Amino acid sequence: MDKIIIRGGKRLSGTVPVSGAKNSALTLLPCALLTDEPLTLRNLPRLADIDGFQHLLNQFGISTSIAGARPEDFGRVMTLQATRLTSTVAPYDLVRKMRASILVLGPMLARAGEATVSLPGGCAIGNRPIDLHLKVLEALGATIEMAAGYVRAIAPDGGLPGGRYSFPVVSVGATENALMTAVLCKGKSTLHNAAREPEIVDLCNLLVAMGAQIEGIGTSDITIHGVDRLHGATYMVMPDRIEAGSYACAAAITGGEVTLTGARIEDMEATVQALRDAGVLVEPRKGGLYVAADGPIKPVTISTAPYPGFATDMQAQLMAMLCLAKGSSVLTETIFENRYMHVPELNRMGAHIETKGRTAVVHGVDGLTGAEVMATDLRASMSLVIAGLAAQGETQVHRLYHLDRGYERLEEKLSLLGADIERVGGD
Ligand SMILES: CC(=O)N[C@H]1[C@@H](OP(=O)(O)OP(=O)(O)OC[C@H]2O[C@@H](n3ccc(=O)[nH]c3=O)[C@H](O)[C@@H]2O)O[C@H](CO)[C@@H](O)[C@@H]1O
Numbered sequence: 491m492d493k494i495i496i497r498g499g500k501r502l503s504g505t506v507p508v509s510g511a512k513n514s515a516l517t518l519l520p521c522a523l524l525t526d527e528p529l530t531l532r533n534l535p536r537l538a539d540i541d542g543f544q545h546l547l548n549q550f551g552i553s554t555s556i557a558g559a560r561p562e563d564f565g566r567v568m569t570l571q572a573t574r575l576t577s578t579v580a581p582y583d584l585v586r587k588m589r590a591s592i593l594v595l596g597p598m599l600a601r602a603g604e605a606t607v608s609l610p611g612g613c614a615i616g617n618r619p620i621d622l623h624l625k626v627l628e629a630l631g632a633t634i635e636m637a638a639g640y641v642r643a644i645a646p647d648g649g650l651p652g653g654r655y656s657f658p659v660v661s662v663g664a665t666e667n668a669l670m671t672a673v674l675c676k677g678k679s680t681l682h683n684a685a686r687e688p689e690i691v692d693l694c695n696l697l698v699a700m701g702a703q704i705e706g707i708g709t710s711d712i713t714i715h716g717v718d719r720l721h722g723a724t725y726m727v728m729p730d731r732i733e734a735g736s737y738a739c740a741a742a743i744t745g746g747e748v749t750l751t752g753a754r755i756e757d758m759e760a761t762v763q764a765l766r767d768a769g770v771l772v773e774p775r776k777g778g779l780y781v782a783a784d785g786p787i788k789p790v791t792i793s794t795a796p797y798p799g800f801a802t803d804m805q806a807q808l809m810a811m812l813c814l815a816k817g818s819s820v821l822t823e824t825i826f827e828n829r830y831m832h833v834p835e836l837n838r839m840g841a842h843i844e845t846k847g848r849t850a851v852v853h854g855v856d857g858l859t860g861a862e863v864m865a866t867d868l869r870a871s872m873s874l875v876i877a878g879l880a881a882q883g884e885t886q887v888h889r890l891y892h893l894d895r896g897y898e899r900l901e902e903k904l905s906l907l908g909a910d911i912e913r914v915g916g917d
């Protein structure tokens with residue numbers, strides 16, 4: 491198995507392009523199910539999750555083609571067309587590898603009148619149930635059946651009427667499934683306490699470009715007027731705010747400076763505020779964001795929360811940066827119950843982090859030392875890379891498939907900034 495080797499202590503400096511957002515791409519791709527016309531998505535990141543989703547969509551008879559992308563280019567253009575669906579079943583083997591597969595349930599139901607998807611099960615960061623996805627589809631008029639580890643959603647004869655649903659907790663995925671279903675319902679639907687993440691706005695903007703009628707985009711109360719059919723569209727995936735924030739933490743921990751081309755400050759205000767509170771200089775620049783270490787890192791107190799709060803997907807990377815702060819930081823993870831698996835690994839590198847339940851106290855230390863560490867989930871993996879960039883000596887990060895799900899050409903981008911990093915075949 492491959493591993494990443496980092497020889498730490500190099501100050502990062504330079505310019506790096508921000509890729510298309512994984513979490514946006516994963517909800518824009520299933521929109522191809524909603525029309526028989528072509529959907530062209532630009533700026534798709536080259537990631538294992540995107541390849542997996544393409545494979546899943548092919549399984550339903552959707553044709554996909556990737557145009558004009560040279561291997562050295564960032565971003566890809568994919569055209570998808572669901573002229574006719576040949577299957578409405580998402581099998582265990584594909585869903586197991588990629589939780590976001592559940593996002594085919596709503597659009598497939600809306601298009602075909604039924605959809606069967608394997609239950610995704612838990613994952614490293616928490617239980618991650620899908621009860622809210624099912625409840626909101628029921629509220630829109632679907633019947634839900636469970637059997638043999640699969641969930642089957644069925645529309646009544648004459649189609650889904652639409653309906654009203656108030657989410658008891660904010661869910662990004664359930665909001666996305668609801669939106670992709672409601673756009674083709676017979677009547678009006680209203681969603682309350684809906685997620686407001688920029689990726690939801692990206693989804694709504696694509697759906698509108700396809701002919702959907704949506705009011706309240708970017709707010710927690712969304713009204714959707716169902717239409718008879720949607721048409722094709724060409725759409726550019728938004729930049730990855732989590733990738734941008736990760737590179738900002740990487741630059742700051744090395745005392746460096748980086749320009750993140752394509753990053754949109756308006757999508758990542760909580761991250762920018764956390765970095766500024768930690769004494770890091772962050773300024774919008776034409777076409778991107780400039781980030782520079784501006785003296786010692788200061789401790790901060792942060793809780794993760796749904797957007798516009800501080801993203802759970804940035805918690806591990808910020809924690810890695812705070813390992814070298816002058817004082818103790820307090821982080822509270824409110825979204826996922828098991829998202830501190832990077833803590834023991836960071837401590838093996840000389841960090842001093844104590845956790846109690848959902849709270850982690852990060853006591854700043856003077857330096858980190860390289861070590862062999864095991865990546866346990868996507869953002870945990872990046873936190874180890876960030877720590878390794880600042881650590882004295884060599885860090886080896888094992889189990890790279892998590893990183894490959896979410897960071898496009900990581901070693902190449904960090905090398906561009908002057909890091910000493912390479913991927914090698916391991917045992
Ligand atoms: C592909 C994608 O976009 N993934 C993101 C998405 O995941 P995902 O959409 O899975 O996350 P949710 O927003 O749904 O989860 C938020 C919370 O709600 C709970 N919940 C969710 C659904 C449900 O039916 N029942 C339930 O109890 C979850 O366990 C969690 O505690 O949003 C998360 C929260 O910002 C991010 O960390 C993930 O990177």
Ligand SMILES: C=C(OP(=O)(O)O)C(=O)O
Nearest residue numbers: 513589590803868869896
């Ligand atoms: C948890 C994440 O993704 P997923 O929902 O795809 O597991 C993430 O992007 O940090």
